[in-house]
Amino acid sequence: MAAIFFYLFAGLTLGSAALVVANRNTVNGALCLLLSLVGLAGLFVLLDAYLLAFVLLLVYAGAVVALFLFIIMLLDTQPAARKPFKPLTLAAAGLGGALLVMGVLSFLTRARLALAGPAETAVPSLKAYAERLFTTYLLPVQVVGFLLLGAMLGVVVLSKKLDSAEKAR
Amino acid sequence: MVEFWTSLPLFVQMLIKGLAVIGVIFPIAGASSMAERKVAAWIQNRPGPNRAIPFWFRWVPVIGPFLQRLGIFHLMSDGLKMLFKEDPLPGHVNKVYFILAPIVAVTLAFTTVAVVPFGAYLNRGGQVVPLMLANVDVGILAVFAVASLGVYALILAGWSANSKYPFLGSIRASAQLISYELSLTISVLPVFLWINIPGGDGTLSLARVVEFQSRAGFWGGLWFVFLMPVSALVFLVALFAETNRLPFDMAEGEPDLVGGFHTEYGAFKWALFFVAEYSHMLVGSAVFTLLFLGGWNPLPWISLAQFAGWLGLEGSPILVGTISIVIFLGKVLGVIFLFMWVRWTVPRFRYDQIMKLGWSGLLPLVIGNLIVYALAIALIQK
Numbered sequence: 001m002a003a004i005f006f007y008l009f010a011g012l013t014l015g016s017a018a019l020v021v022a023n024r025n026t027v028n029g030a031l032c033l034l035l036s037l038v039g040l041a042g043l044f045v046l047l048d049a050y051l052l053a054f055v056l057l058l059v060y061a062g063a064v065v066a067l068f069l070f071i072i073m074l075l076d077t078q079p080a081a082r083k084p085f086k087p088l089t090l091a092a093a094g095l096g097g098a099l100l101v102m103g104v105l106s107f108l109t110r111a112r113l114a115l116a117g118p119a120e121t122a123v124p125s126l127k128a129y130a131e132r133l134f135t136t137y138l139l140p141v142q143v144v145g146f147l148l149l150g151a152m153l154g155v156v157v158l159s160k161k162l163d164s165a166e167k168a169r
Numbered sequence: 170m171v172e173f174w175t176s177l178p179l180f181v182q183m184l185i186k187g188l189a190v191i192g193v194i195f196p197i198a199g200a201s202s203m204a205e206r207k208v209a210a211w212i213q214n215r216p217g218p219n220r221a222i223p224f225w226f227r228w229v230p231v232i233g234p235f236l237q238r239l240g241i242f243h244l245m246s247d248g249l250k251m252l253f254k255e256d257p258l259p260g261h262v263n264k265v266y267f268i269l270a271p272i273v274a275v276t277l278a279f280t281t282v283a284v285v286p287f288g289a290y291l292n293r294g295g296q297v298v299p300l301m302l303a304n305v306d307v308g309i310l311a312v313f314a315v316a317s318l319g320v321y322a323l324i325l326a327g328w329s330a331n332s333k334y335p336f337l338g339s340i341r342a343s344a345q346l347i348s349y350e351l352s353l354t355i356s357v358l359p360v361f362l363w364i365n366i367p368g369g370d371g372t373l374s375l376a377r378v379v380e381f382q383s384r385a386g387f388w389g390g391l392w393f394v395f396l397m398p399v400s401a402l403v404f405l406v407a408l409f410a411e412t413n414r415l416p417f418d419m420a421e422g423e424p425d426l427v428g429g430f431h432t433e434y435g436a437f438k439w440a441l442f443f444v445a446e447y448s449h450m451l452v453g454s455a456v457f458t459l460l461f462l463g464g465w466n467p468l469p470w471i472s473l474a475q476f477a478g479w480l481g482l483e484g485s486p487i488l489v490g491t492i493s494i495v496i497f498l499g500k501v502l503g504v505i506f507l508f509m510w511v512r513w514t515v516p517r518f519r520y521d522q523i524m525k526l527g528w529s530g531l532l533p534l535v536i537g538n539l540i541v542y543a544l545a546i547a548l549i550q551k
Contacts (some may be wrong), residue, residue, distance in 0.1 A: 027328065034321070050307045054314040062317025063347060070326055073336070126306070126370035165432050 006046055013039035032069045051126060078094045186302050190282050190308055199445035200371050201505060203244040208509040218243040231241040251440040259330075259433050271438045273444035274322030277315055281452045284311040286376045288494035289473060290464050290486040295472055297383070299376035300490060309361070312456055314356060316411070319449065320346045323413075323430050326442070330433040338429030341520060342420035345404035345410055348527040349417075353407035355535045356400045359542035360393055360460055367550055375456070380463030383472035390470035394461040399538045401461040403531050408453045410527065413446060415512040420521055454504035455497075465493035 016035040023029040037060050044053035085093075132139055174182070203218075210217025218240035226233050226242075236242070249375065286301035320343050327339020346469050364381045365371050382392050394401045410417040421429035430441050458464060473496075477489045518526070 051310070054310045056309050057314040058310065060315055062314060062320070063350070066317075066320050066324065066343055066347060069321075069328075070340070070347075073324075073328055073340065125370055126373065131369060 002046060005042070009039045009042035009046065013043065019026070026072045027069065030065055030072055033068070034061055034065045037065065047062075051129060185492045186283075188424075190279060190302065194279060194282060194448050194451065195444065197451060198444045199244055199248060201450065202247075202443065203240060204505075205512075206243075207240060207508055208506065209513055212513040213456075214533075215489060220263075221246055249415050251437050254434040254436045256438060261331050262433060263329040263331060266325045268438070269323050270326035270329060271434070273325065273375070274319065275441050277319045277322065277449075278445040278448040278452070279314045280377075281312050281418075282448065283314075284308065285380070285452055285455050286459065286464075287455065288490055288497055289379075290475060290490035290493065291477060291483055292486065297380065299379070300494070301376070306372065306374055308372070308376070309357060309456070309460075310373050312375075312452065313350075316449070316452070317444070319400070322442070322445065327420075327430040329436035332433065334427045335430050335432045338420045338426050338432070342413065342430060344411075345417065345419055345523060345527075348524065349407045349410035349531070351454075352403055352527065352531040352535050353429070353538055354412060355532075356403040356407060357456075357460060358401050358539050359546070362543055362546050375459045375464075377513075378460055379466070382463045383466045383474070387470070390465075390472065392461060392463040392469050395428070397461070397538075397542065399534065400542075401457075403535045403538070404457060404460070405530060408457060409508070409511065410523070411450045411452050414450065414508055416515040416517050417523060418517065419523060444511070450505055450508055451501065454501045454508070457504055458497065458500045462504075466499045467496050509542075 013036050016039065017034040019032040019038065020029050023032060037056060041053040041056045041061070044050075044056065177185075207217045216238075221240070221242040222233065222237040223242065226236070232446050235281075258267070276539070283302040284297040288301065289297045290298040292298050323342040324339050325344075327335040327337075327342070330336070361373060364377055378393070379435045382390070386392060391467060409415075420433070423429075426432070431466075433437055434442065463469060466474050473493055474483075477492070479485055480492075482488050482492070
């Protein structure tokens with residue numbers, strides 16, 4: 001039963017992720033991203049990680065993709081009107097892809113994974129997550145928080161027309 | 170009976186539970202639309218729907234005229250009309266998404282019901298055991314997560330209709346839902362800070378919130394609506410916005426947007442949007458009741474266990490369960506009545522007023538409220 005669901009959700013996640021890239025229509029792309037996230041949440045549920053599954057749905061599926069769609073609809077982009085890539089972009093994309101493939105390959109061939117059975121790994125409680133976030137992983141959480149704050153301030157500055165620019169007009 | 174139930178395969182059990190949800194929610198949603206018309210009539214001092222009746226039903230004494238004046242047959246004929254009239258599919262729409270949108274709306278609305286506890290019974294040891302369909306320990310988070318996906322139904326409906334009024338409606342809906350989701354989520358945090366006492370294992374379960382409102386003593390039996398009035402108020406206001414009810418129904422806005430996101434819809438697809446809206450209302454009211462109105466406890470300071478003790482019913486879990494469901498549903502219907510009452514009391518906001526209220530009214534208020542309660546709870550539970 002669990003195996004069937006695993007293949008179902010894995011197929012959904014990967015298939016719709018591929019469609020996100022392949023789709024010409026941006027709205028279709030965003031909705032495929034949503035499907036992919038739902039599949040991922042399903043995989044988390046199969047691992048008994050309910051908290052991760054629902055946080056993923058709440059934050060990414062519920063808010064981030066909704067904002068994507070909002071922006072896409074406001075911009076009203078037409079499909080198929082796409083410029084050819086610059087050589088530099090192509091080179092950067094190739095390099096990035098090669099790095100990713102190398103990373104995954106080295107992880108597969110060189111890493112020693114502790115394959116624990118389901119009996120050995122306890123389901124982490126809410127409290128365990130919270131404790132880790134506030135002790136072991138406090139620094140990454142704070143750094144990400146500052147990054148987001150910086151991005152938010154940047155958006156405020158960029159979207160707000162400054163007084164001097166208004167007067168110059 | 171319990172043995173028979175557990176002997177069924179898991180798949181059949183799930184199927185029966187799912188069908189039970191649909192069988193309960195659909196009639197309640199329909200009855201809410203009826204109640205909406207009756208309450209509207211009552212507030213505007215007119216009789217409301219009171220004419221339709223099948224001719225043979227008129228011969229039934231007392232009950233016949235009573236049901237006629239209640240407008241039950243208007244509800245039935247409305248439902249049948251929605252089911253049997255032609256289902257239009259305009260030529261200019263994006264067909265896949267146009268059909269998908271109402272399905273998404275109803276599916277998500279019904280999914281949230283599964284994680285909301287709706288009653289409780291006493292087991293042999295005298296402990297209160299909550300009744301719910303899917304007992305996930307993330308409780309409120311699951312409700313918020315699935316409910317937050319509901320915005321896609323409106324976005325898809327508006328976008329796929331491929332004309333400007335539905336599109337404007339869905340743009341408004343998505344901006345409004347995202348704005349009020351913040352206040353909604355932050356407003357329940359004091360409740361969960363309070364129930365997660367130091368030393369206990371962390372929980373987000375809604376049943377635990379009710380458990381904390383049914384303890385002994387003055388503070389233990391106090392409902393959270395008295396303990397945290399600001400949270401309750403902000404939660405209620407945000408709930409109005411999240412369920413697209415007046416005075417927040419900018420997504421529909423008949424005077425300026427024809428019908429908003431559902432302009433191009435008709436017949437059963439249109440009805441499905443309203444079943445979804447009413448079941449969102451139902452789930453929202455249920456969560457409000459669990460969080461702030463003591464869940465299935467009959468009165469403040471009187472818990473279900475005490476109440477069952479006075480009636481001498483500790484030994485019969487089915488009776489206690491039924492009583493708790495009746496109490497709980499009564500409170501939920503009370504909150505739904507409040508929804509309708511507000512609809513005919515407060516006029517619809519302008520769009521900029523909604524944004525201003527959400528971002529510069531509720532959000533600072535609820536963050537300040539959280540800080541005050543966090544400090545107070547830290548001092549009390551030290």
